[in-house]
Amino acid sequence: MSPGREAVTITRLTGMLRSEILSGAYQPGDRLPSRAELAAQTGLSQESAMLALRALRDEGLVTLEQGRGTYVRALHAWLVTVRVPGAGKAASAADVRRAERERPAVTGLSERGDGQQREWAMTVRAPDAGVAAATGLAAARSAARGAWNEASARIAVVPAQSDVTPLT
Numbered sequence: 001m002s003p004g005r006e007a008v009t010i011t012r013l014t015g016m017l018r019s020e021i022l023s024g025a026y027q028p029g030d031r032l033p034s035r036a037e038l039a040a041q042t043g044l045s046q047e048s049a050m051l052a053l054r055a056l057r058d059e060g061l062v063t064l065e066q067g068r069g070t071y072v073r074a075l076h077a078w079l080v081t082v083r084v085p086g087a088g089k090a091a092s093a094a095d096v097r098r099a100e101r102e103r104p105a106v107t108g109l110s111e112r113g114d115g116q117q118r119e120w121a122m123t124v125r126a127p128d129a130g131v132a133a134a135t136g137l138a139a140a141r142s143a144a145r146g147a148w149n150e151a152s153a154r155i156a157v158v159p160a161q162s163d164v165t166p167l168t
Contacts, residue, residue, distance in 0.1 A: 013052040022104045028074035060131035073127040077160030080136030082120045091143040099143040106139045129157045
């Protein structure tokens with residue numbers, strides 16, 4: 001398989017596993033298939049399957065335990081607000097929908113503001129506040145098509161009133 005084709009397939013495998021975790025197909029504590037099992041299922045190399053598992057670890061969705069496997073972390077609902085001074089014009093509804101599609105952990109993304117400040121609010125399913133903040137910032141940046149200075153962004157993250165239930 002060519003390196004470019006393998007990269008696309010790694011991205012697809014990561015996305016498929018992410019979607020299964022976020023939808024509740026895998027529950028907290030469940031063991032994901034091993035890299036050998038994923039390689040056999042997808043035709044990828046074991047190294048490529050491991051890259052997909054590491055990407056999920058880097059997103060905070062799983063823990064990798066050497067010699068034991070990859071396990072799903074508990075996800076909680078976080079309310080995330082991103083405020084950016086001078087962020088310019090509003091994002092289109094299509095941009096907001098695209099930002100949500102790109103990040104399955106984000107729901108209810110909304111935007112408001114004026115020429116002086118833009119504010120994005122959303123619910124994020126994540127294992128902790130740090131992952132929720134990074135995901136929320138990425139969703140806001142995507143919706144705004146990166147038209148603002150990230151250094152000026154102010155992010156607020158608070159636990160939602162109840163933990164996440166799987167999507168049906």
